[in-house]
Amino acid sequence: MSQFIRATYAIFWKALRTEWRSREIFSAMFVFALLAIIIFNFAFDLRVQNIRQVVPGVLWVSITFAGMLGLNRSFTVEKENDTLSGLLLAPVDRSALYFGKMAANFLFILSVAVIIVPLTTVFFNVNLVRADLLLVLLAGTFGFAAVGTLFSAITVNTRAQDILLPILLFPVVLPVIIAAVKLTAGLLEQLAVADLANWWRLLIVYDIIFLVIAFLTFEYIVEE
Amino acid sequence: MQRTSSKWLVMSTIIAYAAVIIALFMGFKAPAAVNVGTVQLQWAQRIIYFHVPVAWVFMLSFTVSFVASIVFLITKKRIWDLVALAGVELGLTFATAAVISGSIWARPAWNTWWTWDPRLTTMAITWLLYVAYFMLRGAVEEPERQARFAAVYSIFSYISVPITFFSIRLARTIHPLLVKGNDFGLAKGMRPAFFAGLIAFTLLYIVLLWHRLRVLQLASRVEALRARILEQEL
Amino acid sequence: MIKVQRLVKRFGYQYALRGVNLEVAAGETLVLFGPNGAGKTTLLRILATLSKPTGGQVYINGYALPRESGMVRRQIGLVTHKTLLYNRLTAVENLRFYGQIYGLTQLDERVKALLARVGLYRRREDQVRTFSRGMVQRLTIARALLHDPPILLLDEPDTGLDPQASDMLLHLLQEIGGARRTIIMTTHNLSRGLAIADKVGILANGKLSCENNSTALSEDTLRSRYQQITSEAA
Numbered sequence: 001m002s003q004f005i006r007a008t009y010a011i012f013w014k015a016l017r018t019e020w021r022s023r024e025i026f027s028a029m030f031v032f033a034l035l036a037i038i039i040f041n042f043a044f045d046l047r048v049q050n051i052r053q054v055v056p057g058v059l060w061v062s063i064t065f066a067g068m069l070g071l072n073r074s075f076t077v078e079k080e081n082d083t084l085s086g087l088l089l090a091p092v093d094r095s096a097l098y099f100g101k102m103a104a105n106f107l108f109i110l111s112v113a114v115i116i117v118p119l120t121t122v123f124f125n126v127n128l129v130r131a132d133l134l135l136v137l138l139a140g141t142f143g144f145a146a147v148g149t150l151f152s153a154i155t156v157n158t159r160a161q162d163i164l165l166p167i168l169l170f171p172v173v174l175p176v177i178i179a180a181v182k183l184t185a186g187l188l189e190q191l192a193v194a195d196l197a198n199w200w201r202l203l204i205v206y207d208i209i210f211l212v213i214a215f216l217t218f219e220y221i222v223e224e
Numbered sequence: 225m226q227r228t229s230s231k232w233l234v235m236s237t238i239i240a241y242a243a244v245i246i247a248l249f250m251g252f253k254a255p256a257a258v259n260v261g262t263v264q265l266q267w268a269q270r271i272i273y274f275h276v277p278v279a280w281v282f283m284l285s286f287t288v289s290f291v292a293s294i295v296f297l298i299t300k301k302r303i304w305d306l307v308a309l310a311g312v313e314l315g316l317t318f319a320t321a322a323v324i325s326g327s328i329w330a331r332p333a334w335n336t337w338w339t340w341d342p343r344l345t346t347m348a349i350t351w352l353l354y355v356a357y358f359m360l361r362g363a364v365e366e367p368e369r370q371a372r373f374a375a376v377y378s379i380f381s382y383i384s385v386p387i388t389f390f391s392i393r394l395a396r397t398i399h400p401l402l403v404k405g406n407d408f409g410l411a412k413g414m415r416p417a418f419f420a421g422l423i424a425f426t427l428l429y430i431v432l433l434w435h436r437l438r439v440l441q442l443a444s445r446v447e448a449l450r451a452r453i454l455e456q457e458l
Numbered sequence: 459m460i461k462v463q464r465l466v467k468r469f470g471y472q473y474a475l476r477g478v479n480l481e482v483a484a485g486e487t488l489v490l491f492g493p494n495g496a497g498k499t500t501l502l503r504i505l506a507t508l509s510k511p512t513g514g515q516v517y518i519n520g521y522a523l524p525r526e527s528g529m530v531r532r533q534i535g536l537v538t539h540k541t542l543l544y545n546r547l548t549a550v551e552n553l554r555f556y557g558q559i560y561g562l563t564q565l566d567e568r569v570k571a572l573l574a575r576v577g578l579y580r581r582r583e584d585q586v587r588t589f590s591r592g593m594v595q596r597l598t599i600a601r602a603l604l605h606d607p608p609i610l611l612l613d614e615p616d617t618g619l620d621p622q623a624s625d626m627l628l629h630l631l632q633e634i635g636g637a638r639r640t641i642i643m644t645t646h647n648l649s650r651g652l653a654i655a656d657k658v659g660i661l662a663n664g665k666l667s668c669e670n671n672s673t674a675l676s677e678d679t680l681r682s683r684y685q686q687i688t689s690e691a692a
Contacts, residue, residue: 091529
C-alpha cells in the first residue's frame, strides 16, 4: 500500500515539475478561461438586465472549457517519448497512474479556477471572492477532473482525440456542472444552507461515484 | 443450426409485429381520457399507447447494454460487446422514437414542440451520451480496443443518466407522471391497452435485438474470413 | 529463463504473431532480425507485459504471462527506439522518478552509480532535452537497468543512431549486461547483431523461421538466409 501511495505521489509530483518547467498546459488554460470570460462579458453586456444571474454560468463554462484543454494534454505528453509504456512497465497497480494524473489535473484546473474567480469579480462587478465558493470550486473541479482524466486516457488512443474528448466528457459531467452552477448561484443569492443541501449532496455523491468507477475501469483502458 | 434458428426468428418476428399492431389498435379503441379537455386533446392523449412502451424499451435497451458492457470487461468475450452495441443501437432508435412521439404530443398539450423541462432535458442529454458512444467507436480502429473503450463509456453513460435525471428532478416538471407513490394515473378501462402495448413492444425489442445480434455476428464472421483470405493472398 | 510456446497475437482479425516458439537460457543473447511489420515489436511488447498474448504460453524466469505480470515486470528492462524519458526532467530526476514508481530502495546511490557507469555523471543535473542523441540513448539504457533486471529486452535500440553511437551502445550493453544478463534484441543491422549474439532468429510474417547457434554462422550465410526467408514471407 505504501508503495502504491509512493508511486501515485511520484507521478503527481512529476506532472507538476514538468508543467512548472514548460508552463504549457497551465498558461493555455488560463489564457483561454480569461478570453472566455471577456467574450461572455461582451455577449451579455448589452442584452442581459441582471448580470448577476449569468455569472455562475459564465464562470463554470469558462472553467470547464479551459479544463478541457488541459485534460487533452494530460496523456498526450506521455506519448511523446512513449513514457506511457515506461509507466506501464513499472510493477505497480495501474490505478496509481490514474490517481497521480487525476490529482495533477485536479490541481491544474482548480488553480485556474481560483485565479479566474477574482477576475470574474472585477469584470462582472459581482463579488465572488468568498470562502464558501472555494468549497464549490473544490467539489466541482474534483468531479470534472475525475472523469476527465479517465476519458483523456481513452481519447489519447483514438483518432481525432482533441475533438472527441469534449464530446465524450461534457454530457457525462453535466450533472456536476449543473450542481456547481446552482450552488454558485445559491451562494450569490445568499440562500440558506438548507436550501442548497440537495445540490451539495448531489455534487458530492457524483464526485465519489465517478472517482470509484474511473478507478475500477482505468485498468481496462490502458491494457492492450 | 442456422436453419432452425432462422425459422424461429421469422416466426417470432411475425408474432411481435402482430402484437404491436393489435396493441396499437387496442389503444385506439380504449376509452378516452376523461380528465383531458377537448376532443382533439383526448385523441392526442392516445399517443401514450406508443410513447410509453417505446420509452420503456429504450430504457430497457440501455440497461441491457450496461450489463453487457460489464460482462464484456470481465469475460472479454466478443459476443458481449456485440450485445452492448446492439443495445445502444436499438436504445438510441427507440429513444428517438420516444422524443418524436413526445414532441408530437407536446404540440397540442403544451402548445410547443419542445421545452427545457427536466424530463426533456434529461432525455436530450441521454441521447447525446449515446450518440457520443458511436463517435467513440468510430474513432478507434482496432476491434478489441474499440470494444474495451466502448464498454467503459457505456458504463459511464448509464450511470450518469439517473444522476442527471435526479439532478434536474430537484426542479419541478410539467411532464405527466404515471406512477406517483402507490397511485397509478390511468383509468381502469385504459389499462388493458396500455399493458398490451408494453408487452408487445418488449416482444418487438427482443426480436429486433435477436436480428441485430445475428447480423453483427455474421458481419464479424465475414470480416474474419476476409482477413483470412487476404492473408493467404499475401 | 525465457520460454515462449505457440505464441499468437491477433489485432482484430490481423495476426501479428502466429505461433512463435523460442527459448533463451540464462545469460544468453538472442538477436532477432526481420523486416518491418514482421512482429518483432509485438513480440517484445508481449514479453515486456505491455501487450497481452491472444494464445500460447509465455514463461519468464518461471513466471507465466499474462497472469503474473507484476512479478515479470521486476525481471525485465526494456529499451526501445523511443526514449521513455521526460525531456523536461533532468537525468537524475528521470531516474529517481522511475526508481520511485518501481519502489526501489537506496535510490540516490543507485542513480549516482548508474549515471557514472553510463558517463553522464557530469551532466546529471541537466534536462534531457539538452542532451545529444547518444547521451539520451545512454540514459535510456540506464533507465532500463535501474532496477537491475536479469532480463533485457532491446527493440531496435540502434535505430537513428550513427555507427559510432551504435558501437558505443553495444559496448555499453556488453559491459553492463555481459555474461550475466539475458538479452533479447531486435535489429536491422545483421553484422552488428551477429557480433553480440549467442543465438539468432529471423522473424518474418509473424513466424520465427530460424534459430541457430550463431557462433558457427558467418555473416554471408545469415544474409542469404535472411533474404530467402523474408522473400518467402513477402
